[in-house]
Amino acid sequence: MRAIYAWGMHDPRRAVAERFRPFGTTIFAEMTRLANEAGAINLSQGFPDFDGPQFVREEAKRAIDEGHNQYAPMIGVPQLTRALADSWRELTGIEIEPAVHVTVTSGCTEALAAAFLGLCNPGEEVILFEPYYDSYRACCAMAGAIPRFVALRPPPPGAPDDAPFVFDEDELRAAFSDRTRAILINTPHNPTGKVFTQAELACIADLCRKFDVIAICDEVYEHLTYGAKHIRMATLEGMFERTLTLSSLGKTHSLTGWKIGWAIGPAHLSAAVRSAHQFLTYAVATPLQHAAARAIRDGGDAVADLRSHYERARDFLCGVLRDLGLRVFTPAGTYFLLADHTPLGLGDDVEFCRYLTTQVKVAAIPPSAFYEHKELGRPLVRFAFCKKMETLERAADRLRTLAK
Ligand SMILES: Cc1ncc(COP(=O)(O)O)c(C=O)c1O
Numbered sequence: 001m002r003a004i005y006a007w008g009m010h011d012p013r014r015a016v017a018e019r020f021r022p023f024g025t026t027i028f029a030e031m032t033r034l035a036n037e038a039g040a041i042n043l044s045q046g047f048p049d050f051d052g053p054q055f056v057r058e059e060a061k062r063a064i065d066e067g068h069n070q071y072a073p074m075i076g077v078p079q080l081t082r083a084l085a086d087s088w089r090e091l092t093g094i095e096i097e098p099a100v101h102v103t104v105t106s107g108c109t110e111a112l113a114a115a116f117l118g119l120c121n122p123g124e125e126v127i128l129f130e131p132y133y134d135s136y137r138a139c140c141a142m143a144g145a146i147p148r149f150v151a152l153r154p155p156p157p158g159a160p161d162d163a164p165f166v167f168d169e170d171e172l173r174a175a176f177s178d179r180t181r182a183i184l185i186n187t188p189h190n191p192t193g194k195v196f197t198q199a200e201l202a203c204i205a206d207l208c209r210k211f212d213v214i215a216i217c218d219e220v221y222e223h224l225t226y227g228a229k230h231i232r233m234a235t236l237e238g239m240f241e242r243t244l245t246l247s248s249l250g251k252t253h254s255l256t257g258w259k260i261g262w263a264i265g266p267a268h269l270s271a272a273v274r275s276a277h278q279f280l281t282y283a284v285a286t287p288l289q290h291a292a293a294r295a296i297r298d299g300g301d302a303v304a305d306l307r308s309h310y311e312r313a314r315d316f317l318c319g320v321l322r323d324l325g326l327r328v329f330t331p332a333g334t335y336f337l338l339a340d341h342t343p344l345g346l347g348d349d350v351e352f353c354r355y356l357t358t359q360v361k362v363a364a365i366p367p368s369a370f371y372e373h374k375e376l377g378r379p380l381v382r383f384a385f386c387k388k389m390e391t392l393e394r395a396a397d398r399l400r401t402l403a404k
Contacts, residue, residue: 019141019142019144020138020141022141023134023137023138023141026134027134027365027366027369028044028045028046028134028365031044031045031353031357031363031364031365032044032045032363034354034357034358034363035357035363038357038358038361038363039361040356040357040358040360040361040362040363041361041362041363041391041394041395041398042363043362043363043364043383043384043385043387043395044353044357044363044364044365044382044384045365045384046190046251046256046335046336046384046386047256047257047384047386048254048256048386048387049386049387049388049391050254050388051254051255052253052254052255052295052302053253053254053295053299053302055294055298056253056255056291056292056294056295056299057291059290059291059294059295060287060288060290060291062290063286063287063288063290063291064287068286068287068290069286069287070286071282071283071286072104072283072284072285072286072289073283074274074277074278074282074283075098075099075102075103075104075274076098076102076103076104076262076283076284076289077104077286077289077290077293078098079289079290079293080104080260080262080289080290080292080293080296081098081099081102081104082098082293083292083293083296083297084098084102084104084262084264084296085097085098085101085102086297087296087297088102088264091232092232092234092235093235094234094235094240096264100267100270101264101265101266101267101270102262102263102264102270103262103263103264103270103273103274103277104260104261104262104284104289105261105262105263105273105277105281105284106259106260106261106280106281106284107248107250107259107260107261108218108220108246108247108248108250108261109135109259109261110259110261110277110280110281111246111247111248111261111262111263111273112135112136112139112216112218112246113135113139113142113276113280114263114273114274114276114277114280115139115182115216115244115246115263115272115273115276116139116140116142116143116145116182116216117139117142117143117276117280118271118272118273118274118275118276118277119143119181119182119214119216119244119269119272119273120140120143120144120145120181120182121144121145121181122143122144122145123144123145123146123179124145124146124179124180124181124182125145125146125147125148125177125179125180125181126140126145126146126147126148126180126181126182126183126184126216127147127148127149127150127172127175127176127180127182127183127184127213128140128147128148128149128150128183128184129149129150129151129152129167129184129185129186129189130149130150130151130152130370130371130372130373130376131152131191131192131367131370131371131376131377132184132186132370132371133186133190133218133370134369134370136184136186136218137372145181145182146179147372148175148180149175149372149373150167150168150171150172150175151167151168151171151373151376152165152166152167152189152192152194153165153166153167153168153376154329154338154340155329157327161318161322161328161329161330162330162332163329164192164194164195164332165189165192165194165329166200167200169203172203172204172207173207176207176210176211176213177211178211180211180213181213181214182213182214182215182216183204183207183208183213183214183215183216184216184217184218185201185204185215185216185217185218185233186217186218186219187201187217187218187219187230187231187233187333188219188221188222188224188225188228188230188331188332188333188334189221189333189334190220190221190334190336191334191336191338191365191367191370191382192329192331192338193329193330193331193332193333193334193336193337193338194331194332194333195225195228195229195230195231195332195333196231197231198231201231201233201236202236204233205233205236205237205238205239208239208242209238209242212242213242214242214243214244214269215233215239215242215243215244216243216244216246217232217233217234217243217244217245217246218246218247219232219245219246219247220246220247220248220250220251220252220261221251221333221334221335222247222252223251223252223303223307224251224252224306224307224310224333224334224335225307225332225333226307226310226311226314226331226332226333227332228332228333230333232245233245234264234265240265240266241266242266242269243265243266243269244263244264244265244269244270244273245263245264245265246261246262246263246264247261247262247264248260248261248262249261249292249295249296251335251386252299252303252306253292253295253299253302253303254306254386255295258285258288258291258292259284259285260284260285260288260289260292309389310335310385310386312389313335313385313386313387313389313392314330314331314335314337314385316385316389316392316393316396317337317383317385317392317395317396318330318337320396320399320400321337321339321383321399323400323403324344324399324400324402324403325343325344325403326339326340326341326343326344327339327340327343328340335384335385335386336382336383336384336385337382337383337385338367338380338381338382339380339381339383340379340380341379341380341381342379344402348366348368348378348379349366349367349368349377349378349379349380349381350366350368352366352381353365353366353381356381360398360399360401360402361398362395362398362399364381364382364383365381365382365383365384366381366382367380367381367382368380
């Protein structure tokens, strides 16, 4: 044992492969740990403090009792892939074949990893908008792909509260080259709450066609928009053939722990996803797939109720933060909001979130974790509002102490 210690095997700086060393522990795990230690209300990590619909949970129990407990087919159980194909047709008007175009994965997280690993050769470039969901950066590292960043910038001071973050078209154009393999579009966007417009998607689509680039679309918040229309890149002229649409059950049905996700795309892109998926996880929890099929087929009313709850939660939390003097960027989608914390004068985003968690006992995320150019995230703080109203009211009571 002693020899192993001397050799440094137990030193995490040496044990972790070089490609993962820059990432450390994800910010979500870190803030949740800090929140638990401090007894803080956790508005950091994006999981609801309530369960998904009872009829879906009952369906999972039934699937277990009825013997759906062995390996599922690699691409997913037929009940779920069929439900996804039917739902896709309703949402997009595009007819797809489950056995060819749908792949069930362990959450969108695995769909992302499988897409990057299955599509990208080392040295090829992938365009990411920053701020970005942190796994994209790590997926690039796993695949040996080189990320190119394009900033989503906050609306100028004095713009309306619901003005969106935007990208500069010239900056985007400059990021494309013959080395570009893919662009990642997350809409509705975590953490800004931006819902990409038709014009923005058309601009990206033009560049994808011109440079023969694949669009990887992370649409896990596809059903959580508040007035804005979610547009799927795959529905734009000529884009189905070069788009992989990734999503999951977790956010839409408040079942984040089930980790049921999927990738939908044309045969050649689905083949790329499957080439990695078959060796990453091979297959996903069988009984939960059966219940997921039920959620997708029969969950419409529950999703509508959830959306109106989140809209109320969003407006409540935005109001509380504005009353404290923060500039709040009202999100058009997702269950996150960004605010500019600098009027409170409590340091940068990491210092502010640490203070908030340990002293005010409300946990939030420092958004610099989502930026390559960290300085862009320093003035910001991200709150999750996917909570019961009473949780948000308790958090509000604590947050209001910041005003004293
Ligand atoms: C933008 C985005 N993509 C993917 C995921 C992960 O999805 P899943 O839990 O289905 O793996 C999240 C979770 O927070 C997310 O915010």
